[in-house]
Amino acid sequence: GIQVEQSPPDLILQEGANSTLRCNFSDSVNNLQWFHQNPWGQLINLFYIPSGTKQNGRLSATTVATERYSLLYISSSQTTDSGVYFCAAPFSSSASKIIFGSGTRLSIRP
Amino acid sequence: DAGVIQSPRHEVTEMGQEVTLRCKPISGHNSLFWYRQTMMRGLELLIYFNNNVPIDDSGMPEDRFSAKMPNASFSTLKIQPSEPRDSAVYFCASSPDGANVLTFGAGSRLTVL
Numbered sequence: 569g570i571q572v573e574q575s576p577p578d579l580i581l582q583e584g585a586n587s588t589l590r591c592n593f594s595d596s597v598n599n600l601q602w603f604h605q606n607p608w609g610q611l612i613n614l615f616y617i618p619s620g621t622k623q624n625g626r627l628s629a630t631t632v633a634t635e636r637y638s639l640l641y642i643s644s645s646q647t648t649d650s651g652v653y654f655c656a657a658p659f660s661s662s663a664s665k666i667i668f669g670s671g672t673r674l675s676i677r678p
Numbered sequence: 679d680a681g682v683i684q685s686p687r688h689e690v691t692e693m694g695q696e697v698t699l700r701c702k703p704i705s706g707h708n709s710l711f712w713y714r715q716t717m718m719r720g721l722e723l724l725i726y727f728n729n730n731v732p733i734d735d736s737g738m739p740e741d742r743f744s745a746k747m748p749n750a751s752f753s754t755l756k757i758q759p760s761e762p763r764d765s766a767v768y769f770c771a772s773s774p775d776g777a778n779v780l781t782f783g784a785g786s787r788l789t790v791l
Contacts, residue, residue, distance in 0.1 A: 599778055609767060611782040654721065656780070664709060664778050665734050668721040 569659040570595045574669040581645050582677050589640040589672045591655035598658065599666070600631050602640050605652040614640070614653075645676045682783035684770050690789045696758040699786045702751055703772030711780065712745055712755050713769040721769075727753065728775075760790045 571594040581587055593600070602614040615622050615629040617638065622629055626646075631638040642649055652671040659665040683702040691697055703710050711726040725735040730747045738745070742761070747753040757764055767787050771780040 601780065603780075603782075609785055609787075611769065611771075611785075613780060613782075616779045658778070664726060664728065665723060666711065666778055666780060667723060668713075670720050 569665075570597065570657055570667065572655060572657050572667060572669040574653075574655060574672050576672060577670070578673045578675075580675045580677065583645055583647060585645050585676075587642045587645060587674065589642075589653050589674070591638040591640070591669055593636050593638075593655075593657050595660075596633060596636070600633075600638050601656045601666070602629055602638070603654045603656065603668075604649075605654065605671070606648075607651055611654075642674075645674075647676045647678055650674055650676045682770055682772050682781055684768075684783035684786050686786055687784060688787050688789075690791065691760055692791050693761055694759045695790075696756065697760045697764075697788060697790075699755045699768050699770075699788070701753045701755070701770030701783060703753070703770070704781055705751070706774065707772035707781070708750065708775050709773045709778060710747060710753050711771040711773075712753070713771065713782075715767045715769060715785075716765075724755070757788075760788075762790045764788060765790050 573592045575590045604612045617629045617631045619633045626643045628641045652673050654668050654671045656668045685700045712724040715721045724737045725745045727747045745755045767785045769785045771782045
């Protein structure tokens with residue numbers, strides 16, 4: 569099945585900085601999602617982005633399916649952006665079994 | 679919609695006791711997923727259902743774990759007997775058919791003493 573790897577594992581930034589989080593996957597995907605887990609443990613779906621680019625406010629995501637990676641951009645970071653960011657993809661092309669990477673822990677300092 | 683609803687939010691029990699976690703998916707979603715999150719193993723998929731039918735339970739750790747979905751609006755995850763290593767946060771998620779865009783519940787934090 570697919571392997572999902574995220575980098576960096578940890579990122580500490582000052583408020584106002586920009587950041588780029590990366591997700592590599594070992595096989596082609598037809599489903600790629602980004603999630604944010606806030607410090608209270610809640611998992612929020614940020615993007616469903618099997619290919620192309622999407623934007624939602626200060627967040628945007630790009631998936632280049634042919635090169636097997638996705639990027640999550642956060643601009644003008646705020647302390648509320650802190651938490652863990654996960655990407656998730658199907659275990660195999662024909663399955664609905666969605667597996668998660670190990671996450672990037674983002675800490676935004678005021 | 680109230681989103682995916684899980685109960686209880688917190689459960690503390692003693693080793694050997696039966697634990698039942700409950701999930702109500704979003705109305706109209708026909709896929710339901712149970713995940714477990716620990717520091718050591720991250721987010722692991724335990725089982726998922728499509729139209730109330732279990733499709734893949736290969737992530738269920740052992741026979742002590744069982745899951746049911748008797749109807750489209752309710753699922754349970756049962757651990758019997760519970761062990762300290764089962765301590766984790768258990769998440770339920772649902773999605774509409776097709777894209778499997780997941781919406782998660784708030785999770786049930788289980789502590790087995």
